[in-house]
Amino acid sequence: MSETIYRNATVPDIPGMLDLWRCFWPPQSYEANLERKITKDPGLVCVAECDGKIVGTIIGGFDDWWAWIYRVAVRPEYQRRGIGVRLFREMHRRLAARGADGVCLIASPSNKSMCGLLKKIGYNEKEDRRFSLVL
């Protein structure tokens, strides 16, 4: 296994990102959304790359107040190696640099891996499946 690289996503990464998401979610036509987001907000779509493929993703959104995080995923065979934590750290750094005071996300309380990860990095659980962290 090669070293894992964390970097901004680019348009040619889109097929690899969609392939990774198909491990967890039903296929959806996100090509146009991803291309728009990568082009409009370079730096707020981050990928982990290892062994020549995309093994992790995270997307940030910022509306000049609080920030949101979406589409956190790590390829099953690469999980429990700290890639999820590192993706969050990378995105927190990018969002804080843009002025975000804090970050929210939605996760199901029954999602043990995500809830375990959020607890480990200090997120607070709010009502309605919402988790938050002051940056």
Ligand SMILES: CC(C)(COP(=O)(O)OP(=O)(O)OC[C@H]1O[C@@H](n2cnc3c(N)ncnc32)[C@H](O)[C@@H]1OP(=O)(O)O)[C@@H](O)C(=O)NCCC(=O)NCCS
């Ligand atoms: C959630 C997810 C991104 C975690 O990625 P990861 O790279 O395995 O996470 P890390 O290796 O950084 O794990 C960090 C901590 O999270 C917790 N954790 C991760 N997986 C866990 C699991 N299956 N059960 C319980 N805790 C878990 C642990 O505290 C872990 O620390 P440890 O390994 O020292 O015990 C990954 O499981 C995933 O892609 N899940 C499917 C997609 C998904 O559900 N995304 C979220 C949608 S809201």
